Amino acid sequence: MGRKWNSTSPSSWLKQISNYCKKTLSHSTVLLSLTVSAPVPEDIPLSYSSIQFNGSLLKENIFRQPASPEVEAAWDSLGVNYRALIIPSSLAQESGLARDQVKINKKYGSGYPANVEGLHHLHCLNLLRQSLWYNYDYYHKLGEGAFKNEDYIVKFHVSHCLEHTIPSSGKTCLRQASTAKIVTS
Numbered sequence: 001m002g003r004k005w006n007s008t009s010p011s012s013w014l015k016q017i018s019n020y021c022k023k024t025l026s027h028s029t030v031l032l033s034l035t036v037s038a039p040v041p042e043d044i045p046l047s048y049s050s051i052q053f054n055g056s057l058l059k060e061n062i063f064r065q066p067a068s069p070e071v072e073a074a075w076d077s078l079g080v081n082y083r084a085l086i087i088p089s090s091l092a093q094e095s096g097l098a099r100d101q102v103k104i105n106k107k108y109g110s111g112y113p114a115n116v117e118g119l120h121h122l123h124c125l126n127l128l129r130q131s132l133w134y135n136y137d138y139y140h141k142l143g144e145g146a147f148k149n150e151d152y153i154v155k156f157h158v159s160h161c162l163e164h165t166i167p168s169s170g171k172t173c174l175r176q177a178s179t180a181k182i183v184t185s
């Protein structure tokens with residue numbers, strides 16, 4: 001299950017996460033905004049670039065196209081297939097974890113399973129995309145990822161992702177509400 005962080009130093013542990021994320025996220029990943037104060041960004045060399053998005057209804061970019069290997073590769077380049085982290089027991093208290101949090105059995109290495117929230121949001125957005133009526137059959141036939149499971153589990157997974165994604169989207173809409181006009185081109 002995931003990657004085990006073998007460090008007792010929080011700074012070293014964060015650098016390991018940074019290196020993991022750099023390997024997981026491709027060079028095309030863009031950090032659009034940082035909304036939560038966390039110690040990780042200070043240990044990650046950040047770079048920013050501007051991207052012009054075309055939000056036209058009828059001009060689809062690769063991320064909006066129907067399911068295909070090319071579309072899957074584009075989404076994969078964003079880091080949607082990340083793996084859970086394992087926080088060592090020695091860092092649990094410093095990481096804000098309670099003693100009664102879910103723990104990994106000692107026979108599997110112990111520690112606490114954790115996810116990088118931004119990557120979890122991307123995973124959920126991707127699963128919602130994969131579950132769109134025009135993509136569902138493609139992913140169901142592949143039988144990979146969430147679609148390895150029975151349909152009723154996929155349903156619960158998708159509804160979890162919907163519930164998980166809506167609050168962050170809603171917060172973004174409220175926080176970054178714009179009065180700019182959107183014109184059709």
